[in-house]
Amino acid sequence: MAYRGESPIVIAGAGIAGLTMAIALARRGIITRVFEQAPKLEAFGAGLQISPNAARILTDLGVLPHLRPHAVQPQAVRLKDANTLRELASVPLGKFAEQRWNAPYLVSHRADLQQALLTEARSRPEIEINTGMKLAEVSRERSGHVIASFGDPEGNTTTAESQLLIGADGVWSASRRFVERSARNRFSGQIAWRTTIETNSSAGEAFRRLADSDSVTTFVHASFHLVAYPLRAGAEINLVAFTPAMDIAQSWAVQAEMSILLHAVARSSPALARLVEMAGHWTAWPLHTVDPAASWTAPGIALIGDAAHAVTPFAAQGAAMAIEDAALLAQYIAELTAPEQSAISLWEQQRKARLSKVARRGALNKMAWNAAGPVALARNLVLRMRSPQSLATDLDWLYGWRLPQER
Numbered sequence: 001m002a003y004r005g006e007s008p009i010v011i012a013g014a015g016i017a018g019l020t021m022a023i024a025l026a027r028r029g030i031i032t033r034v035f036e037q038a039p040k041l042e043a044f045g046a047g048l049q050i051s052p053n054a055a056r057i058l059t060d061l062g063v064l065p066h067l068r069p070h071a072v073q074p075q076a077v078r079l080k081d082a083n084t085l086r087e088l089a090s091v092p093l094g095k096f097a098e099q100r101w102n103a104p105y106l107v108s109h110r111a112d113l114q115q116a117l118l119t120e121a122r123s124r125p126e127i128e129i130n131t132g133m134k135l136a137e138v139s140r141e142r143s144g145h146v147i148a149s150f151g152d153p154e155g156n157t158t159t160a161e162s163q164l165l166i167g168a169d170g171v172w173s174a175s176r177r178f179v180e181r182s183a184r185n186r187f188s189g190q191i192a193w194r195t196t197i198e199t200n201s202s203a204g205e206a207f208r209r210l211a212d213s214d215s216v217t218t219f220v221h222a223s224f225h226l227v228a229y230p231l232r233a234g235a236e237i238n239l240v241a242f243t244p245a246m247d248i249a250q251s252w253a254v255q256a257e258m259s260i261l262l263h264a265v266a267r268s269s270p271a272l273a274r275l276v277e278m279a280g281h282w283t284a285w286p287l288h289t290v291d292p293a294a295s296w297t298a299p300g301i302a303l304i305g306d307a308a309h310a311v312t313p314f315a316a317q318g319a320a321m322a323i324e325d326a327a328l329l330a331q332y333i334a335e336l337t338a339p340e341q342s343a344i345s346l347w348e349q350q351r352k353a354r355l356s357k358v359a360r361r362g363a364l365n366k367m368a369w370n371a372a373g374p375v376a377l378a379r380n381l382v383l384r385m386r387s388p389q390s391l392a393t394d395l396d397w398l399y400g401w402r403l404p405q406e407r
Contacts, residue, residue, distance in 0.1 A: 008033045008128070009333070010148050010162040012135045012175045014041055016110075017305030017322035018168030019117035023061045024330035026126035033160050034127060035150045037134035037169070041118055046194045047231050047238030048110050049216065052101035053401040054320035057327045058116075059103060066116035071108040072230045073098075075214050079369075079383070082221035082268040085210060089383040091391045093216075100392060101399040107216060107229045107238070113319070133158060138165060138178040138301065146300035164333070164344075165301045168326075171288050173307035183294035188312050192285040193241040193261045199234060203278040207237055210271055219272060222372035224264040226272070227316075239279055241265070242314075245286075258282065287312055292355045296348045299341055304329060309355050314369075315362035317398070325351055327403055354401070361398065 009025055011018045014036035022032045050058070050071070058064040075094040080087050097105040121127045133150035136157070140146050146165045150158045167175025171185045197203040199213060207228065211217040216229040226241040243264040261282060265273045276282075292309035296302060305322030332347045371379050 007145070007162045008160075009164050009166060010146075010160045011035070011166045011168055012148070012150075013167065013169035013173075013305075013307070014038075014118075014129060014131070015168065015170060015305070015322075016113060016117065016319050017170075017307070017326055018166070019114075019121050020057075020061070020063075020323050021166055021168055021304060021326035021330065022127045022129075023063065023117065023120050023124065024057075024327050025333065026121075026124040027061060028330060028334040029126065030330075030334060031126045032128070033162075034121075034129045035133040035135065035148075035158075035160070036129065036131045037174075039132040039153075041114070041129070041131060042111075046110065046196055046240065047107060047229060048113065048319045049229070049316040050106040050108055050113070051317065051320050052097060052103035052105055052399040054323040055106055056101075056103035056402065057323050061120065061327075063116050063120045066119045067106070067108060067113060070112040070116075070233055071106040072214075072234055073104050073106055074216050074229055075212070076388075077216045078211065078218070080211065080217060080219050081380075082219040082224075082226070082265075082272055085219075085269050085271070088220070088380055089386065089391060090215075090388050091395070092388050096392070097399070101396075105399070107231065109231045109236075109238075110319075112232070130158070135167075135169065135174040138175070140300055144300065163300065166329070167301060167303040167307045168305050168322075169307050171290060171306040171310040173290075173303065175301065176290070176303060176307055179298040179301050179303055180295040183291065185288040185290050185310060188287040188289050189244055190242055190287045190312060191245040191260070192287055192313070193243065193282045194285060195239050195279045195282045196231060196236045197239065197279050199230070199237055203275065203280070204237060206271070206275050206278055207239075210269075210275065213237060218369065219268070220369040220371075221265075221268050222370055222376070223267060224261075225366075225369040226265075226276075239276075241276070241282075242287075260284075292352060292359060296351070297341075297344050302329060302344050302347070308351075311355070311359045312362055312366070314366040315358050315398075317358050317362070321355060321358060324354070324401065331403060331405065358398070 008031040011034045077091040079089040093105045136151045137149040147161045219226045224243045231238045265276045290310040296308040304325035
């Protein structure tokens with residue numbers, strides 16, 4: 001589809017996926033109208049990992065310079081036994097990652113990435129951002145255009161006509177029902193417990209006795225796993241623990257009984273269990289997923305990011321997959337000369353193949369991290385036989401991904 005510029009592209013959602021989409025289109029001279037249901041563009045959440053496949057795109061879009069002063073470039077990914085605190089494996093990052101995959105591996109607070117995207121988006125005259133506007137209805141015209149209706153809290157309605165509506169409104173997507181009404185998010189059976197601690201606090205000192213503060217460290221255990229890495233230029237440490245639990249809420253962050261987390265970590269190293277208590281307030285995030293096999297596209301509509309394929313975060317690729325989605329779709333919109341729907345369908349096929357592989361990697365990671373008994377012993381034996389460089393080779397397909405024209 002060679003976009004003819006008859007009307008702006010309409011994007012529902014101004015999170016990571018939506019803003020990346022708008023910037024990627026603006027770089028190609030395509031005008032967008034972005035509608036966000038939140039009254040203010042305020043990021044929520046805690047840390048996220050920006051692997052080289054995503055960092056490369058953010059560099060090309062001019063976003064990375066806004067982010068780098070706040071992000072951290074960790075020196076390694078380390079896997080530790082939560083009982084013994086012994087290191088099981090490591091993958092070098094830092095300069096090694098930048099040279100191997102031609103882009104840095106970074107960790108960042110979600111709010112910092114959101115702000116970096118917003119700074120770049122607001123510098124682009126091709127992008128119009130509207131807040132406090134929730135997608136309410138979508139209709140299709142005989143011309144092939146779609147008309148999207150957005151409502152504000154006062155009951156006012158705004159309509160936007162376009163050749164394409166892009167749903168980038170996350171796991172609780174309002175746009176998903178206009179693609180496939182039966183596709184809903186589902187509770188995964190896992191809760192993510194999130195908190196941050198100051199590096200120079202007593203909890204930060206306790207953490208540094210367990211792990212390096214300049215690395216991404218995963219503590220593995222049969223009952224849980226806990227991931228830690230630095231944020232905010234190293235001033236904070238992000239902690240996120242994953243435990244099985246009943247569905248506790250149909251929403252994002254909620255209050256939950258800390259006893260769930262404390263019970264899970266009680267059988268690990270006493271020092272690690274103490275850290276969990278010292279960290280103070282933890283926010284529980286029920287992990288909801290969207291079946292990536294469901295349709296992502298319909299005539300005049302395409303879903304990207306978590307709206308299309310929210311998966312559990314065990315491959316640390318949630319943000320990266322949204323960024324890849326947007327960058328590749330922008331290329332299709334700008335450059336392909338096939339009819340619109342066939343071009344979007346081809347994009348969907350390519351992305352589904354990629355997401356399927358990422359989801360399998362995440363499932364493998366979780367199985368390995370929560371292994372017990374003989375399976376855990378076998379895991380440890382295999383990891384002892386692998387060098388850090390050989391483990392990095394296993395990630396070439398993931399971190400080395402490039403847009404087609406870069407190959």
